[in-house]
Amino acid sequence: MKQFTLNQTVKLIEQNKITLLKNEINRCHSGDISQIINNLSEEYQILVFKLLNLENAADVLHELYDEVRENIIENTPQKNLFNIVDEMDSDEATDLVSELEEDLADEILSNIDKEDSAEIVKLLKYDEESAGGLMQTEIIAVQQNMKRDEVIEYIRKNVDDAENIHYVFVVDDDNKLLGLFEVTKLLLAEKNKQAIDLMEDEMISVNVDVDQEETAHLFRKYDLFILPVIDAKNHLLGRITVDDIIDVIDEEASEDAYKMVGLENEDRVFTTPLNSVKKRLPWLSLNLFTALLVSSVVGVFQQTIENLSILAVLMPIVAGLGGNSGTQTLTVITRGIALGELTIHNTSKAILKEITVGTINGIIVGSAAMLMAYLLKGDIMLGVVLGVAMICNMFIAGLVGSIIPVVMKLLKIDPALASSVIITMLTDIGGFASFLGLATLLL
């Protein structure tokens, strides 16, 4: 395979060696071409994309960053787009069409191959984040009583290139899925074997409406490469390949990391500044509101602080450690939920553990802080107030950091939304209230 770099591409463009560039770039893997185009200027993106042959254009287009793809689609003649979509696999073509403005989408659907267009229209009905949204309809499915050589003949007739077949699905007269087997089985099977004889004992399938995250769990749990998709009556509709599941897993991991800090999924490294501002503002407004709440709790103790300003100096310690301890617990619990480790059978054990850990760590860190405050300020009661407040707050951190995501999961709200902003609000309030409250009582 040809290895070709971004710098070489730019150099050839600048030297106006377009024919050479066309030859070189089309010998690269689509994964490499996408990476090169993603990093070019907008003008060069269009130029290089135009040089691609149909197969590469189809493979590259769906792999580009959203912004880059939009730029290229805007600047590609519609006739070329029709050919490119015709060349794409059904799942990728569907993703592409679903992203387009309605006019352009309609234009494409009425100008491509009728059969392809019908497939896309069917696939567009499924939720993008469901098994149906991930599935492709290009599959090899054979009748249960087909003999070995008939199956081989069927494959020969029904695939252009023998790429990414891997499994043959077996169906009955009514297109209901009976099972599947690896293509390799055909090589080793005796001549008189029927499709049904070759099927594996185990067969995992997924209903077309199942959420993509749950679909990814099936791939994890059963170490799958390919998963057949069925409807409620067990009719075979299509298949999902593992490469699309890797995208789902990446997407879900980003989404969880993002929700944790109140970011929207579309807010990526290269989203325009204005879009990022818009996307982050609602959350920062919520944050301003929680900060005002926290501030009003401190306000209750303003008189105490006026009498003893050292409290204002020490109070960030209580809030800071509580916040971080709470975010740790939150992360452990939400990752446990994301990976399917936390089930109904073991949740209370997990919550109890987090509270225990928070409290023990509170006792240790609180004692250290107590000692430091005493050594630095010479006031033993001040140290005691600081230490006890830290213990209380790290207990609170373990409690809210574990219970809130679990309750959200039970209420079918995404637990990652129990973002650090909520947890730190609670630990800030817990920290300031316990520290300043104790100080008011004892000092």
Added chain:
Amino acid sequence: MKQFTLNQTVKLIEQNKITLLKNEINRCHSGDISQIINNLSEEYQILVFKLLNLENAADVLHELYDEVRENIIENTPQKNLFNIVDEMDSDEATDLVSELEEDLADEILSNIDKEDSAEIVKLLKYDEESAGGLMQTEIIAVQQNMKRDEVIEYIRKNVDDAENIHYVFVVDDDNKLLGLFEVTKLLLAEKNKQAIDLMEDEMISVNVDVDQEETAHLFRKYDLFILPVIDAKNHLLGRITVDDIIDVIDEEASEDAYKMVGLENEDRVFTTPLNSVKKRLPWLSLNLFTALLVSSVVGVFQQTIENLSILAVLMPIVAGLGGNSGTQTLTVITRGIALGELTIHNTSKAILKEITVGTINGIIVGSAAMLMAYLLKGDIMLGVVLGVAMICNMFIAGLVGSIIPVVMKLLKIDPALASSVIITMLTDIGGFASFLGLATLLL
């Protein structure tokens, strides 16, 4: 495939219907059996594992949670362990042996099949987190000039069950990798074709020493199912399958989420409380230190606070919004690095963008806070100080949240280690210093 639940398992054990349980459980998929055993009590874990046939035992053992596996290994007779390890794929057997105490590991290596043992010893030499650590040596590799039927015959002789073959590798006389092709190609090829004629144009391989994260990038970029592993001289050593890459991606996503909040990877939902305490303490100690630093910055302005205690009430707002804004930027940048979106070509653009977004958001949120402080407290200068401090701090948040992970990446330190504790320390200091400093000057 048999579907069988945790509750049914427990019920059969309690009714002492062990033979029935044995029949039922062995008809389940290993993925389901693992999940059931993971959620049983320690005693029942051992009981159910004993009921598994050899194939299931081998498949299940490496899929269990670490703590559960340790419990089962301790309570399984060594002779049974030898048989189980003999049954495992080379990569899984190697993972298992590497986790064991040295004595037991040696015992196993000297009691299993000599050939298997030699493979494991070879594989143990590779870094667990490298391509070598992920690879299995069970592969189908044929000479370039073998004819179609010879290749088929070779496969027939060299596989027990035709599971998970998918690709045939082609090598020269010196075992150097020339290319690969899908098994399906053999079905459609003419009789006189040689292995070398069937090879795909494109061939991606990975060097045995490449880090697992980079290996996962290859699967992402090229949509791979299987990746051949070679040494520096292009000799074929083994292959990596995509199911192991999904584990890597999950692991790396957890690791990133964890490092962000100072957690160690082994600190999971069901790590014992004492272990979790131990693992989290070093980081909380660091956090105590950063909190003291922050506190000492506030201490510089203790006199100002004594004169104007409202400052202590408002200061958490500046720090809170800066901290969260900084963590947002940090998350966008570290995810961008993790997914390979951020390259040397576009980093400065990304940093500039984050600073812009931080500052614009600072101006908007700061103005809102300014207005609120004025309306609530009736002091226009207090509002101005609060607003300007928030703008400064959210500028700082964009700056440190983007530059620190990028610099760490350049220094080849994992950018996820630029955890929220460092970023929030900097935004806390920035927030308190700008707010209290401005107040000292202006109020």
